[in-house]
Amino acid sequence: MSTPQHPDEPVPSRGDGLVRLRLAIGYDGTTLHGWARQPAQRTVQGDLEEALARVLRCPVDLTVAGRTDAGVHATGQVAHADVPREVWLGHRDRLVRRLRGVLPPDIVVTGVEEAPAAFDARFGALRRHYVYRLTDAPSGPPPLRRLDTVGWPRRLDVEGMARAAGLLLGEHDFAAFCRRREGATTVRTLLALSVAREGDLVMVRASADAFCHSMVRSLVGALLAVGEGRRPPEWPAGLLGRTERSGEFTVAPAAGLTLVAVDYPPDDQLAARALVTRARRG
Incomplete structure (x- = not known):
């Protein structure tokens, strides 16, 4: 349908x-x-x-x-x-x-x-890819990256964030991480979620078949709670059983998030992909 x-x-x-x-x-x-x-x-x-x-x-x-x-x-x-x-x-x-x-x-x-x-x-899209940029440098973001990089006031445990990210992969109901829209499903397949440090720059990369409203920023917000030591790495995945949006973390600021790529199938598979996606969203 x-x-x-x-x-x-x-x-x-x-x-x-x-x-x-x-x-x-x-x-x-x-x-x-x-x-x-x-x-x-x-x-x-x-x-x-x-x-x-x-x-x-x-x-x-x-x-x-x-x-x-x-x-x-x-x-x-x-x-x-x-x-x-x-x-x-x-x-x-x-x-x-x-x-x-x-x-x-x-x-x-x-x-x-x-x-x-x-x-x-x-x-027709197969995957959407996002990158979230933040820095925990005491001086804040470099001036030329201040519009797409969020300054974070505390040093982050990137290894703990990466462990937490790995536990969120796969198909789940991400209701705890989504701003619900009437009639829209919150089931998504999270294909990749990684956290890596490059000096003082922390990069969170997320890929999925699709993301629901505010999902990436919510995932980053939960990972930041881990990175600050306020929650254990297992905690974000424990929210996947929820049926309502969680208020236990702060959604990460919009400024750090960038949509970097969208993947599509070969031309001869476009129509079939669109039909499948429309049916799933229904």
Whole structure:
């Protein structure tokens, strides 16, 4: 069975004369109110759809791989849109450069290409990859990384955090780590969760088939409780039996989180993947 599409990520109806475009997108989320368009607020979707409509001179509705929260960054975001073929052919060779001229400096489209009709940026994705950056250096983040690296006031036990992360892998109900949305499942398959130190920089890397709302920042928040010595490494995994969001840890700040990549299957498997994902979400 399928589920209705969220209103800020419509699936455009395709007919004769339309072409599906795949966009590679990056943004500094510091002053943005997340991906999804909102009235009277700057968002990635709102600014990007406005820029595309201005350049292409036609309405554009974007469907995104993963809606990021306010303050979260991206270097590997993916979205798709359907536009008339004659419009695409007329702008194909200069679209990226023209978008650069109308987009604000904290949003960039690094590539646009024609995609198969079965490509779905959201439901066709196999994996999303995030990186969370923080530093426990007494001096705080380096000035040139202050917007994507969170300064932490206490030295962290990275080995304990890494042990805790390993116990969270696999398919679980992550309700304790998610901000619940009506009708949405909180069951996810956490494919990778690692913690590593590079000098004073602590990097948390997370990969999953999909993440529910605030899940990565919540996982990082629980791991930080371990890193500070307030909880044992086994404690975060012990929360997996909960059916409600836990209030026993603080969600990590948005500024340290970046969506770095989204994986898709080969073109001949796109339609099948989208069907499977839609059924699962239902």
